[in-house]
Amino acid sequence: MSASAPTSRRHEAKALAASRRDALLRRARRIRRTVAALAATLFATAFLIVYVQLASGHDPALVANAAKRRAASTNTTESEAASSDSSAGARQSSSGSESSSASEEASSGNSAVTTSQS
């Protein structure tokens, strides 16, 4: 009898430790799942915002490019303006300085956009 008491206490302690460890692992798994869901939600939300912004013709890069083209077309002859219509698909960044490659592409025929900004 005296030997079984410490043994049972040891079993209880082990069971308690195991249950605490399980609880810890369960909580860790839940946190990881929450973070994964959060990351997916953030990505999907950002994608949706950028998509709608671009599809509605309000993308900052494309709008800036369209405005630049409009300004350029008012200063050129009608035939030059007609040829610049084909450069609608190029983009440039809305912030910071513009790179030479961006301006080169802006004047090349890479059409993908029919912006509603007017």
Add this chain to the structure above:
Amino acid sequence: MHTLGLDILATAVGPHLFWITSRAAGIAALLLSSLSVCVGLLMGGRVLRRRNSDLRVAHEALSLATLAALIVHGLTLLGDGYLRPSLGDIAIPLLSGYKTLWTSMGIVAFWALAMLGLSYYARTRIGVQRWRRLHRFAALAWLLGLAHSLGEGTDAGQAWFLAMIAFVAVPAIGLLLMRLGRSTTITTSAPTSTSIASSAETAGVRQPSVAR
């Protein structure tokens, strides 16, 4: 109704899908990394100390999610028909001709975050204290990433983007300043310690008793 539909879909999105994906992944990475920095700084602080194991798991998961988002951010740019960058352009600093400074800043931030983050799994080999000192530079890498997004990001001038970033970045910067202030106080109260000599190293000094 048809006219309304045509007005809404004013831009053909198809050719820009890679670009949109890259932008979305970049935004997600910035938000996740800001949250990760917040949680990391909370771990070292005296706030929420009782929940430290939960914070550690959250910090690790957020960091891994950030790295995944950054990889998507870079790799999807490879498919962009406008920029047409090479693998070197998105992986090696100062190689890209497009906004070289901001792009390089982003690349350096990514490599720094990847190395300082993933080195966690080799911290026993590196030495826990040494790793801890190195890991403090992750906050610097995050600041580089923040500068990259504000300097080069297409949406950097948009109100929704700034609000979204401010929501997570401002608390992180506040916690970082608090930590720097606290470490300065510790440094001035114990100036004889040689291990906390440089100001970069002193950011986020913790008591040895809580070191893992």
